[in-house]
Amino acid sequence: MLSLFGFGDDGWSSMLLAATLTTLLLTVSALLIGAVFGGLVASAKLSSSRMLRGVAEGYSVIFRGIPELLIIYLFYFGSSGVLTEIGKWFGADGFIQLPPFFVGALAIGLISGSYQAEVYRAALLAIPRGQIEAGMAVGMPKGLILRHITIPQLFRLALPGLSNVWQMSLKDSALISVTGIVEIMRASQMAAGSTRQYFTFFVAGAVLYLVLTSFSNVLFNRAEERMNRSLARQPGSSK
Numbered sequence: 448m449l450s451l452f453g454f455g456d457d458g459w460s461s462m463l464l465a466a467t468l469t470t471l472l473l474t475v476s477a478l479l480i481g482a483v484f485g486g487l488v489a490s491a492k493l494s495s496s497r498m499l500r501g502v503a504e505g506y507s508v509i510f511r512g513i514p515e516l517l518i519i520y521l522f523y524f525g526s527s528g529v530l531t532e533i534g535k536w537f538g539a540d541g542f543i544q545l546p547p548f549f550v551g552a553l554a555i556g557l558i559s560g561s562y563q564a565e566v567y568r569a570a571l572l573a574i575p576r577g578q579i580e581a582g583m584a585v586g587m588p589k590g591l592i593l594r595h596i597t598i599p600q601l602f603r604l605a606l607p608g609l610s611n612v613w614q615m616s617l618k619d620s621a622l623i624s625v626t627g628i629v630e631i632m633r634a635s636q637m638a639a640g641s642t643r644q645y646f647t648f649f650v651a652g653a654v655l656y657l658v659l660t661s662f663s664n665v666l667f668n669r670a671e672e673r674m675n676r677s678l679a680r681q682p683g684s685s686k
Contacts, residue, residue: 451638451642451644451647451648452651459634459638459642459648462629462634462637462638463631463634463635463638463651463652463655465629465634466629466630466631466633466634466635467631467655467659469548469628469629469630470617470620470630470631470655470659471659473548473551473552473555473620473623473628473630474555474613474616474617474620476548476552476556477551477552477553477555477556477558477559477616477619477620478556478559478609478612478613478616479556480552480553480555480556480557480559480560481555481556481557481558481559481560481561481562481563481612481616482560482563483560484506484556484557484560484561484563484564485559485560485561485562485563485564485566485567486563486564486567488503488506488507488560488561488564489503489563489564489565489566489567489568489571491503492504492564492568493568493571493572503564506560506561506564507561507564507565509561510557510558510560510561511558511561511562515554515555515558515619515622516622516625518554518557518558519550519551519554519555519622519623519625519626520625522550522553522554523545523547523550523551523554523625523626526545526550527542527543527544527545530543530544530545531543547623547626547627547628548628550626551620551623551626551628554623555616555619555620555622555623558616558619559612559615559616559619562611562612562615563608563609563612565608566605566608566609566612567601567605569604569605569608570600570601570602570604570605570608571597571601573604574596574597574600574601574604578596578600579592579596579597582595582596602674603671603674603675606667606670606671606674607667607671609667610663610664610667610671613663613667614660614663614664617656617659617660617663618656618660620632621656624636631652631655631656632652634652635648635649635651635652636648638651
């Protein structure tokens with residue numbers, strides 16, 4: 448049994464470790480993509496423009512209402528079909544397919560963005576308006592207010608919510624196995640199918656996910672404590 452998890456020709460540890468790295472890269476990429484779209488959607492939802500608010504609400508409804516696996520199928524297979532048809536208009540011959548990693552990161556990133564948007568919107572609304580007005584009163588430019596007042600507090604207030612979004616995206620990365628990317632889920636399936644040790648390797652995959660989520664919780668908790676140190680030093684703070 449132990450030989451199955453060795454690094455030799457008969458072991459699967461090398462593949463599992465490589466798959467774990469792929470899972471991390473996929474989740475980080477998705478979180479960054481989601482941060483961009485989430486920030487734009489949050490700004491649109493707080494905009495005075497009814498059209499922008501409508502577009503933002505539509506984005507949230509679509510990517511929070513459709514099952515994640517279906518979105519991945521639509522992006523992976525649907526995008527290839529659309530690109531192939533567009534290529535034919537320009538004289539291209541053959542099937543055009545986007546890289547699975549890019550499609551997977553984009554699909555999960557857009558899903559993540561729909562949840563990050565609510566996190567950022569709530570964080571922006573939680574920033575005391577008086578602090579921004581005080582900055583304007585002393586003549587601070589809008590860019591300076593953004594850098595020194597809005598953004599630092601935004602990340603501090605949004606961090607707990609972003610931790611939940613990260614965990615969700617980390618688990619959603621398992622769905623990308625349908626595109627053929629060898630992440631933890633796909634590697635576990637391949638190892639289990641080759642050795643017929645289904646229980647062993649699926650438990651191993653579960654353990655790897657638990658390790659990643661537990662380590663992520665530690666990092667987010669430490670980051671949250673670090674960001675809250677400034678609050679603890681403020682007069683009248685109970686911390």
